[in-house]
Each structure stands twice: as structure tokens, then as C-alpha cells.
Amino acid sequence: MNKKLSRTPxxxxxxxxxxxxxxTAQAQTPAEQELLRRVDQLAAELAKLxxxxxxxxxxxxxxxxxxAASIAALxxxxxxxxxxxxxxxxxxxxxxRPNNNGKDAQADLRRLVLGVQHRFDEKTKIVTEIExxxxxxxxxxxxxxxxxxxxxxxxxxxxxxxxxxxxxMPMGLLNENHEPTAYYGVERNFVETAIIPSTWREGGIQLxxxxxxxxxxxxxxxxxxxxxxxxxxxxxGRESPLGAIHQELALAxxxxxxxxxxxxxxxxxxxxxxxxxxxxxxxxSQQAASSRITLWDLHARxxxxxxxxxxxxxxxxxxNTAALNMPLVGSDSLIPARFDGAYLQAAYKLWxxxxxxxxxxxRWERFNxxxxxxxxxxxxxxxxxxxxxxxxxxxxFEFAPGVVLKADLQRFRLNKDLxxxxxxxxWSF
Amino acid sequence: MRxxxxxxRSTGYMAALxxxxxxxxxxxxxxxxxPETGPGETTDGALSARASLGKQIFHxxxxxxxGRQSCASCxxxxxxxxxxxxxGVTEPGGVALELQGGRTSPSIRxxxxxxxxxxxxxxxxxxxxxxxxRAASLQxxxxxxxxxxxxxxxxxxxxxxxxxxxxxxxxxxxxxxxADILRRPADALARMQLALQAFQLExxxxxxxxxxxxxxxxxxxxxxxxELRGLALFNAKDKGNCAACHPSARGADGSFPLFxxxxxxxxxxxxxxxxxxxxxxxxxxLGLCAREGGDMAARRDLCGxxxxxxxxxxxxxxxxxxxxxxxxxxxxxxxxxxxxVAPEKWYPRLPDGSIDKFNDLxxxxxxxxxxxxxxxxxRPGQAPALSEAEIDDLLAFLRTxxxxx
Numbered sequence: 001m002n003k004k005l006s007r008t009p010x011x012x013x014x015x016x017x018x019x020x021x022x023x024t025a026q027a028q029t030p031a032e033q034e035l036l037r038r039v040d041q042l043a044a045e046l047a048k049l050x051x052x053x054x055x056x057x058x059x060x061x062x063x064x065x066x067x068a069a070s071i072a073a074l075x076x077x078x079x080x081x082x083x084x085x086x087x088x089x090x091x092x093x094x095x096x097r098p099n100n101n102g103k104d105a106q107a108d109l110r111r112l113v114l115g116v117q118h119r120f121d122e123k124t125k126i127v128t129e130i131e132x133x134x135x136x137x138x139x140x141x142x143x144x145x146x147x148x149x150x151x152x153x154x155x156x157x158x159x160x161x162x163x164x165x166x167x168x169m170p171m172g173l174l175n176e177n178h179e180p181t182a183y184y185g186v187e188r189n190f191v192e193t194a195i196i197p198s199t200w201r202e203g204g205i206q207l208x209x210x211x212x213x214x215x216x217x218x219x220x221x222x223x224x225x226x227x228x229x230x231x232x233x234x235x236x237g238r239e240s241p242l243g244a245i246h247q248e249l250a251l252a253x254x255x256x257x258x259x260x261x262x263x264x265x266x267x268x269x270x271x272x273x274x275x276x277x278x279x280x281x282x283x284x285s286q287q288a289a290s291s292r293i294t295l296w297d298l299h300a301r302x303x304x305x306x307x308x309x310x311x312x313x314x315x316x317x318x319x320n321t322a323a324l325n326m327p328l329v330g331s332d333s334l335i336p337a338r339f340d341g342a343y344l345q346a347a348y349k350l351w352x353x354x355x356x357x358x359x360x361x362x363r364w365e366r367f368n369x370x371x372x373x374x375x376x377x378x379x380x381x382x383x384x385x386x387x388x389x390x391x392x393x394x395x396x397f398e399f400a401p402g403v404v405l406k407a408d409l410q411r412f413r414l415n416k417d418l419x420x421x422x423x424x425x426x427w428s429f
Numbered sequence: 430m431r432x433x434x435x436x437x438r439s440t441g442y443m444a445a446l447x448x449x450x451x452x453x454x455x456x457x458x459x460x461x462x463x464p465e466t467g468p469g470e471t472t473d474g475a476l477s478a479r480a481s482l483g484k485q486i487f488h489x490x491x492x493x494x495x496g497r498q499s500c501a502s503c504x505x506x507x508x509x510x511x512x513x514x515x516x517g518v519t520e521p522g523g524v525a526l527e528l529q530g531g532r533t534s535p536s537i538r539x540x541x542x543x544x545x546x547x548x549x550x551x552x553x554x555x556x557x558x559x560x561x562x563r564a565a566s567l568q569x570x571x572x573x574x575x576x577x578x579x580x581x582x583x584x585x586x587x588x589x590x591x592x593x594x595x596x597x598x599x600x601x602x603x604x605x606x607x608a609d610i611l612r613r614p615a616d617a618l619a620r621m622q623l624a625l626q627a628f629q630l631e632x633x634x635x636x637x638x639x640x641x642x643x644x645x646x647x648x649x650x651x652x653x654x655x656e657l658r659g660l661a662l663f664n665a666k667d668k669g670n671c672a673a674c675h676p677s678a679r680g681a682d683g684s685f686p687l688f689x690x691x692x693x694x695x696x697x698x699x700x701x702x703x704x705x706x707x708x709x710x711x712x713x714x715l716g717l718c719a720r721e722g723g724d725m726a727a728r729r730d731l732c733g734x735x736x737x738x739x740x741x742x743x744x745x746x747x748x749x750x751x752x753x754x755x756x757x758x759x760x761x762x763x764x765x766x767x768x769x770v771a772p773e774k775w776y777p778r779l780p781d782g783s784i785d786k787f788n789d790l791x792x793x794x795x796x797x798x799x800x801x802x803x804x805x806x807x808r809p810g811q812a813p814a815l816s817e818a819e820i821d822d823l824l825a826f827l828r829t830x831x832x833x834x
Contacts, residue, residue, distance in 0.1 A: 139550075229681045232664070233672065286683035288648020327646055328678055330661030330668065377654070380661055 088115040090179040090428035094186050099419045109135040113148060123155040127167075131199075146248065148199055153208075163206040163220075166249045170206075170218040170262035171276040172196045172312055173299050180426025184347050184361040185392050186406045187422060191341035191367050195314045196297060197243035202260075203252065214267025223247060224258030224280030225293050227324065232331030238385070241339050241369055242295065242316060245282070256281030258293075272301040282318070289323035306349040308359070315340035322374035329380045336384075337374045341367030347396075360395040389413040394422070403427045476631050478605055483628025485598045486621055492592050493581035494524040500574065500625070503534035509742025509832065510635065511536040518703045518753050522580040529705045530579045531714060532560050533753040536746070538635050538832075539687050539739050540567060554693045554717060560735045560751045561720035562693070571625035572618060590614040593621065638685050639833040640741065642826075646685060652829060659826025662819050669765075669815060669823055670803035674737045688740035688830065693717055695733035697768065697798035699775050700789035701754040713791055714752060732794045733787075744828045752789065758827065762820045766804045766813035 091112040097105040115129040129148040137143030151165030168176045174183055174192040178199050183189070192198050204222025211217065225245045230237055236244040247253065258280020265273045279294040297314035316339045318324075325334045347361035368387040375381050394408020406424035476484060486492065490499040503520040505513035512520050512534030519530035545565040546557030556562060564570035574580040575589050583589040593599060594611045603610055606620040629635055644650045652660065662668045663677060672678070675688040695716075706712055718725045718732040725731055735751045749755040755764065764775055772786045779785050787795040799805055804814030815823065 226681070228679070228683055231681075232678060233666075233676075287679070288646065323648065326652075326657070327660070328664065329657060330664035331672070331678070332666060377657065380657060 084119050086117045086119075088117070088429055089113055090181070091426060092180040093425045095423040096186075097421045098417065099421065101417060115149070124152065126150075126152050126165075148201060151206075159209055159211060161208045163208060164204070166201050166203045167206055169200045169202060169222075169260060169276075169278060170264075171200070171260075171278065171295065172198070172297050172314060173272075173274075173301060173310060174198050175200055179428035180406070180424065181398070181402055181404045181428040184345060184359070184396055184406075185363060185394055185408050185422070186424030187410075189343055189345070189363060189392075190365050190388070190390055191312060191314055191343045194240045194243070194367050194369050195316060195339055195341040196295065197240050197246055200242070200246060201248060202258070203249040204257070214265055216264045216266065217262070219259075219261040221257050221259055222280075223249060223252045223254045224256065224278075225282040226253045226284065227282040227291055227293070227318070227335065228253070228284065228286045230324075230328075230333075230335055232328040232333050232335075235333060237333040237335070238369055241318070241336055242293070253284040253286075255284035255286075256290075270303045272299075274299050283324070287324060289320045291318055291320040291324055293318050308345075308347040308349075308361075310345045311343070313340070313342040320374075322376060325374065325376055329376060334373060334382050336370035336372065338372040339367075339369045340371055341365065350395075355398070355400050357398040358395060359398075361393075363390075363392040365390045365392070386414055388415065402429045477627060478601070479624050480627035480631040482598060482602055482605055483624035483626070484632065485596070485601075486593075486625055487628055489596055489598075491596060492575065492583075492589060493522075494583055494588075495522075495526045495581075497526055498522060498581055500571075503574070503580070504537045506634065507745065507834075508747055509536050509745040510538045511742070511746050512748060514747035514753070514756075518701065519748070520580075522582060523578060524582050528579045528582075531704065531706050532751045533748045535560060535736075535738055536742060537629060538637075539741055541630055541636055542684075542687055543567075543691055554731060554734065556691050557736065559720075561717050562736055563720045563722065566626070567629050568622045568626040571629075572622045575618075586614045586618050589621075590617045593617065634832075637832040640831055641829040641833075643685060645829070646679060653825065655822045655825040656829050657826075658819075659822035659824065662815060662823050663826055666803055667814070668804070668819070669762075671740075671823075673802060675740045688743075689737045692737050693731065693734040694737055694799050695731075695735075695790075695797045696750070697733070697787035697795070698750045698752060698754050698764075698789060701752040704752060707752075713789065713794075715790070715794070716751065729794065730797055733790045733797045740827065741830050742832055744824075744831050754789075759820060759824060762815065762823055766815045766820075769800065769805055769807045770809055770811045770813050772809065 089112070092110040093108070094110045095105070095107045111131055111133045112135075113129050113131045115127070117125055117127050119125040128150045131146045131148045132143060133146070134141070134143040137145045147166060149165075149167055151163045151167045153161050153163045155161040168178075170176055172192045174188060175196060175198045177183075178188065187193075188198055202222035202224065204220050206218055206220035206222070209215075209217040224247075225242060226247050227245055229245045229247075231244070234244070258278060260276070260278040262276035263274060265271075275296070275298050277294070277296040279292060281290055282293045283289065283291050293316065295314065295316040297312060299310070299312040301308070301310040303309070318335055318337055321335045321337045328334055343363055343365040345361060345363040347359050349357060349359050351358040366387050366389050368385055370382070370385040371387070372384050373382050390413070391411045392408050394406065397405045397407075399405060404424075404426050406422070406426065408422050410418070410420050410422065412418040487500040490497050490502065492499065498520075503512050504510040507513065514520065514533070517529055519532065520534055522528050522530055540558070543558065544556040546562035547555055549555050554562070558564035558567065558570035559573075564573060575583050576586075583592070590611060593602065596602075599611065602617075602620070602624075605624075606617070610617050610620060641650065641652070641656075645652050660677065663671045663675075666673070674690055674692060674694060676690055677686050677688065679685060693716075700707055706714070715732040717734040718728050718730075744758060746758070747756060749758070749761045755761045767774055772784050776784050776786045776788050787798050790798070807814065
């Protein structure tokens with residue numbers, strides 16, 4: 001992977017992201033295959049730029065844009081004409097079997113995502129992803145079709161780019177990198193599902209900077225949550241407070257917009273340290289009381305040798321919930337004032353032969369979707385929930401680049417009915 | 430890794446970006462204090478000419494065969510535009526106000542959000558006007574009582590339009606709908622219905638959203654402790670569970686609650702022996718499955734189901750349920766929570782001593798009655814879902830739903 005890079009100034013821009021990717025790949029993270037794919041894509045773009053540079057140096061007339069008809073999966077560097085449009089995708093097929101309630105066992109094509117990236121020129125590209133959940137989406141079926149990403153990115157400076165459109169929030173370890181090949185366990189972890197509502201995207205503008213020092217900085221302004229969607233009669237809010245009120249840029253209420261920021265440090269090979277925050281008003285002048293929702297997280301990932309260790313803590317808060325909950329008193333799911341969760345995870349590359357890689361892992365999680373309620377008065381204030389604790393033991397088995405077979409056991413401390421065995425098959429390209 | 434220093438051009442980009450972000454930040458999250466006028470807020474604007482005609486028709490007793498009954502006679506403002514029940518079990522009607530109706534007069538407030546009858550995705554009946562949803566719209570509904578023999582009792586459209594022609598507002602009616610409109614009775618009736626609908630949609634008093642609860646939702650006042658406790662009991666699934674059919678929360682679109690989901694339910698309300706039609710022991714008012722037109726005749730599972738009314742202004746009402754079996758709101762709440770734990774209090778005994786539960790339905794249809802949702806999911810001898818003190822609180826809350834007068 002130690003490609004010898006051109007020092008040509010014109011190519012220096014791309015070398016930043018390429019070297020970052022290589023550095024991470026050398027650290028042999030679990031997302032290695034995914035990173036390799038991205039490195040290859042970058043190499044393809046590099047090759048294209050080399051060609052264009054050669055043309056410029058020969059003072060040849062500038063060529064018009066090549067036809068964008070070639071939609072091809074690029075797993076190897078491709079001729080420049082084919083590198084402009086890249087097709088990718090991932091899929092996740094899961095089987096869950098509760099230990100004590102076999103009749104509730106379920107198999108599901110959880111999601112299949114097709115993505116298309118197109119680069120208009122060396123500075124500007126679009127990223128799009130279309131997702132189908134649960135295999136069939138129709139009036140009588142549970143499925144859903146959604147746009148997961150649709151944004152334009154313009155690199156206006158060697159270190160800085162601007163994104164506009166529908167993009168994933170840069171929070172936690174999983175939200176922006178959520179392909180099944182990129183995380184351990186059949187199911188995404190609870191903290192980055194119930195607290196950070198992956199896959200969480202908003203519409204807006206985002207500034208992305210990659211600094212010489214190893215910092216990646218992201219900040220912007222985006223649509224936020226809609227507390228008017230809170231359904232106190234439904235259990236959705238108890239399962240994921242923010243998952244119940246996100247808008248996904250589908251006619252999103254945007255009287256009030258939100259601010260977000262993230263900082264990730266990758267300056268030391270194999271180490272990632274990061275933090276993020278999101279904050280915005282969420283009642284959009286539809287309620288008597290306004291309310292601010294703030295979510296933040298701290299995360300770390302360290303990949304020394306064969307080990308892959310990660311930790312994350314996230315906390316959310318919703319202001320003014322006393323006023324908002326007053327008309328909802330007595331209902332099943334009142335709006336919590338605070339919710340949080342944390343996990344620790346350790347994985348180890350136990351065995352590797354050819355394309356076969358076996359990585360057992362263990363994860364401990366604690367999360368609480370309603371750790372505090374605002375005081376409503378005697379008899380009216382709901383009791384805060386107890387924290388659920390989950391231990392997951394399992395393994396990811398990669399038998400081809402970008403294809404993973406998963407198996408794990410999950411033990412719940414509070415709701416033991418949820419104890420289960422999970423099997424999963426996923427791929428990403 | 431080494432990178433070039435930012436160029437002058439890039440610095441320009443950065444400045445532009447900073448300006449853009451600064452502008453955006455100013456817009457972000459700021460100034461969202463008091464809500465702007467939105468759903469639930471009303472403005473007391475003047476009625477259109479058409480609605481003004483509708484208002485005059487609504488209050489015109491001369492349009493009835495008796496000459497003494499108008500729409501307002503059965504939908505009186507002081508009872509939230511439900512039946513005032515001044516005499517008898519239901520409102521009297523007929524050519525000499527000599528006849529008793531078969532059902533109570535439902536409130537006609539807050540019906541703008543109602544839709545034509547249909548079945549939702551789960552197959553649950555929903556919408557429609559009248560207790561059995563047989564009218565598809567306010568306009569459709571408005572034409573029926575003129576000809577009901579137990580109500581305004583006009584014998585024909587011609588007879589009704591002849592009465593209209595004598596009304597002081599007849600010239601205005603002709604001005605609105607054409608000089609020859611009164612010579613075409615069928616068309617004139619259709620215009621009367623249009624005018625009544627316009628009145629119902631435009632008149633602010635029929636969609637006032639002026640109750641104490643509305644003011645509470647607007648954040649302008651607080652509810653008293655008993656009222657708040659009552660709201661909690663109203664919402665709680667293991668207590669009143671009223672919100673299951675009478676939603677109390679604002680909609681996701683910011684709309685104020687109407688306290689009905691426009692669905693239908695068979696509640697097993699006891700037979701009202703004061704109704705003349707019930708003197709015949711073989712007569713049963715089967716509601717949805719037996720409505721005129723017979724379109725639901727095959728749905729025997731819907732027999733006994735009646736439309737869920739809005740609870741707005743419920744404390745102003747004089748009679749409750751389709752058959753007016755109860756005339757006291759506290760009694761209604763007691764029935765809800767004691768129907769199953771103490772059925773002997775609400776139903777007569779048969780000669781063999783057993784309780785004739787759900788006696789306003791034929792025996793073979795009593796399985797249609799809702800016995801699964803709270804508070805009906807209990808057995809004789811169990812504690813009712815609400816204590817007497819809790820019923821007091823719930824009543825306190827229900828009184829907050831009365832529009833300001």
C-alpha cells in the first residue's frame with residue numbers, strides 16, 4: 001500500500017486524503033477493507049489527474065467533461081474516463097433469535113443501500129445513497145425507501161471543503177461509517193442507535209477541514225429535530241428519543257436551524273480521539289414553549305497491532321420539557337430531559353489466512369433513554385428509567401474483501417426477555 | 430505530511446464562508462419565544478355572504494313543518510351546539526313537535542376536520558357525519574334534518590323551498606344564487622346546504638378553540654392541580670385511557686386536539702327505556718351496521734358501534750351517548766369504569782337472576798362490544814380504573830374543555 005506519491009504541487013491536494021487513508025489502513029483497523037476501497041478510489045482519481053496534468057503540460061487544449069455514462073464499481077484503479085462516477089453499496093441481512101421466546105425469531109433484509117458518487121471536476125463531487133429497508137416497501141409491507149445522503153462537496157482549499165445538501169451528522173464512531181463491514185456485531189450498538197440515532201442525517205451546509213496536524217474539523221448549520229412529532233402514546237420515544245423526532249429532510253420543519261461541530265484527531269497512527277456536539281431549537285414556534293435539543297459525544301479508538309479498542313460516551317438533553325410535558329401528563333412516553341449512554345468494545349484479529357479474517361470481540365454497553373425527567377409535580381412526574389446494560393460477545397468473519405459474516409450473543413441486564421442470538425451477513429463495496 | 434499555505438484566493442473563500450456562516454448563525458435558533466398565530470388561534474372575521482345566509486337559515490324555525498324548530502333548536506349554543514334537551518329524552522320534532530327522536534343531537538362544533546366515512550389502513554371505520562357516519566360532508570348532513578319526520582318534517586323539497594321563499598332573507602338568497610333559484614327547488618336545496626356548510630366552516634364560534642385547555646396549550650395559563658391530575662388520568666392507559674379515542678395532544682402539524690379520532694366503538698351503553706322506540710322489545714338501534722342505505726348491512730361486526738364524539742364542551746351537554754341513557758357527566762364516567770367491575774349497577778337482571786349485560790344489543794351481537802381496552806378490561810369484583818376522587822379530578826379536567834362564552 002505504500003504507493004510512491006508524486007510531489008507535483010497540483011496533486012498535493014489529493015495526497016492529503018490519500019495519505020490519511022493509508023495511515024489508517026496501516027493501523028489495520030476493522031474497517032481496513034473499506035479503507036482500501038477508498039484508497040483505490042483515490043488512486044484512480046490520482047491517475048486521472050496525472051493524465052490531465054500531462055495534457056496540461058503538453059499545452060493541449062482543455063478537454064470537455066467526459067460523458068458520465070460509465071457507472072462502474074471501482075475496486076481497482078480505472079482509466080480516467082471511468083473514474084468520474086463510482087457506484088458503491090452495502091447490505092445487511094440479520095437473523096435475531098430471542099433465547100426464551102423462539103417464536104419471535106426474525107430474519108430481515110435490514111437494509112440495502114446503493115450509492116453513486118460523481119466527480120464533476122477535481123474539486124467538486126456529489127455523494128448520494130438510496131436505501132431500502134426490510135426488503136419490500138409498499139402500502140402493505142413494513143419496508144421503507146429513503147435517501148440517506150445527497151450532498152455536493154466542493155474542495156475550495158487544499159485543507160478545506162464545503163458540503164451542502166443531505167449529509168450524515170459527524171457524531172460518534174458509527175454514524176458516518178455505518179456499513180456492516182465497519183462495525184462489530186450483527187446489530188449496531190445501542191448507544192449509537194438509541195442515543196445517537198444512526199443513521200442520522202440532516203440537510204444543511206458543512207465545512208470540513210483536514211489540518212496538517214492530523215485534526216479533522218467539521219462544523220455547520222443544519223435542519224434539526226421536530227419535537228411536535230413527539231407521540232406520547234407511542235413507545236418510539238422511549239426506544240430512541242431523537243430517533244422518534246428526526247426529520248430526515250422530508251418536508252422538514254426548519255423555522256429553527258441547528259449548529260453542529262466535530263473534531264477528530266488522527267495525528268498518531270492507530271489512534272482516533274474525537275468529540276462532537278449538535279444543538280438546535282426543536283419546537284419551531286409550534287408550541288407555547290420553545291425547546292433546545294443538545295447532543296454531544298466523546299469517542300476514542302485505538303488499534304495497536306491486532307487489537308481494536310474503542311469507547312464512546314454520548315449524552316442528550318432537551319430543555320423546557322416541564323412545559324412541553326404538561327399537556328401530555330399521564331401518557332406513556334413523556335419527553336425526557338436527559339438521556340445518555342456509553343460503551344467499551346475490544347476486538348482482536350485472532351486468525352488470518354488469505355482473505356479469511358476472524359475477529360472476535362466483546363462489547364459492554366450502558367444506555368438510558370430517559371435518565372431524567374423535569375419536575376411536573378407530585379404524582380405527575382414520571383420516574384426516570386433504569387439504565388439498561390448489555391454485553392455482546394461474538395465475532396466478525398471476513399471471508400472476502402468487503403464481505404462479512406457475523407455472529408454474536410447478547411445479554412440484557414434489565415429486560416432479560418431480549419437476550420438473544422444474532423447472525424448476520426453483510427457486504428460493502 | 431506537509432501542505433501548501435492557504436493562497437490568497439483561498440483566504441477570500443474563507444472570508445466569504447465566514448460571512449455565510451455568520452449570517453446563518455444569526456438565523457439559527459434565535460427568536461423562537463412566543464408562538465406565532467397558528468392552528469387553534471381564531472380570528473373573528475365577518476362571514477361571507479353565503480355563510481351569512483347559512484347562519485340565517487340555521488336559526489330560521491319557519492323552515493320546519495311545525496314552524497317552531499330550526500337547526501339551532503337541536504344544536505344550541507349554550508350546550509356547545511349539541512341538543513339542549515329542554516324537554517323529554519331527545520329533542521321533540523314533527524309537524525307539531527309531537528314526536529320524540531331516536532337519538533341525541535350531537536354537537537356540530539369542530540367538525541371542519543372531519544372527513545367522509547371510510548376505513549383506515551387497519552380496517553377501522555372512521556369519519557362521516559351523524560352518529561352512524563351516513564353523511565359524507567357537512568353539506569350532505571345539512572340537508573337531512575329538514576325532511577326527517579321526527580325533526581323538521583318537511584314533506585318535500587318543494588315544501589321546504591316554498592318556506593324559504595317566504596323568509597326575509599329570500600332576496601339575499603336569490604342575489605347569491607340567482608334570481609330564478611327558488612323556482613328550481615332541488616337546486617335551491619343544494620344551495621341551502623352549501624350555505625349551511627359555509628356557515629359551519631366560517632363561524633368562529635363553531636371552532637372557537639377558546640377553552641381553558643386551549644389557553645393552557647397556548648402557554649397563557651396553567652391548569653389547577655385537580656385539572657392537571659384529571660388530564661393525567663385522562664391520558665393514562667391504565668386509568669381513564671380516554672385519550673385512546675379522544676386524543677388530547679396537539680398534532681404533529683401543530684393543530685389543536687379535537688378530542689375525537691372520528692372512529693367508531695361499541696360501548697354496550699345500557700338501553701334507555703325512556704326512548705319511545707325502545708318500547709318495542711324487539712327493536713334495537715344497531716348504529717353503524719344498520720344505517721340508511723344499507724351499505725354496512727353485511728358488516729355484522731360493526732353492529733352497536735357509534736361514532737366517537739368530540740369531548741370539547743362535553744361538560745355543557747345535557748344528554749350523553751347516542752341514546753341519551755345518561756344525563757349526568759359523573760354518571761357517564763362511573764359507567765365507563767364500573768361497567769365491567771359492577772355490571773349489576775348498570776344493567777337489569779333477567780328472570781333467572783343473571784345480569785342482562787349490554788342489553789341494548791341482541792344477544793348474538795353483544796360480542797361486538799369493546800371489552801379489551803382499558804378501562805373495560807376488568808372483571809366483576811376488581812377495583813374500577815378510577816376512584817371517586819379520581820372521577821372528581823377527571824370532571825375538573827373535562828370542564829376545562831368548554832369554550833369561553
